[in-house]
Amino acid sequence: MRCPFCAHENSQVKDSRPTEDGTAIRRRRQCEQCAARFTTFERIQLRDIVVVKSADRREAFDRNKLELSVSLACRKRDVSQEKITQLVSGIQRQIETSGENEVPSQRIGELVMDGLRQLDSVAYIRFASVYRDFSEARDFEEFASNVKDVGKR
Known part of the structure; x- marks a missing residue:
């Protein structure tokens, strides 16, 4: 694994353990050259997925991009990172x-x-406002009026 600090090719695994939801292995590594420590995650990938976007553009599926989008929607909400990771893992598995x-x-x-x-x-x-491209306050009002509150997690 290439070091993110000095780009050296070799690092040593110091600790490995499964993530809380069991969908990945978390590895603590140390660079053999600069001794910097960093974390990597190993996940199962069943196949290479291509996302077809507007105007028929194509790009590789990026789990991190998906997780960032969900995290932004959940920002400053009472939603744990574990719940976000579980949601993203479930979506990835479905895909x-x-x-x-x-x-x-x-x-x-x-x-x-x-x-x-x-x-x-x-x-x-929040996610719907971006995904559905709300442009006016009444778009929020119309959408929100159809949303029922979700019970406590």
């Missing part, structure tokens, strides 16, 4: 087990919306 190598970005957006609807109503509305 990978669908049997398709190409997934429309709209499908991923709908999966996120379904998950956030169950997790936190405010995060759901």
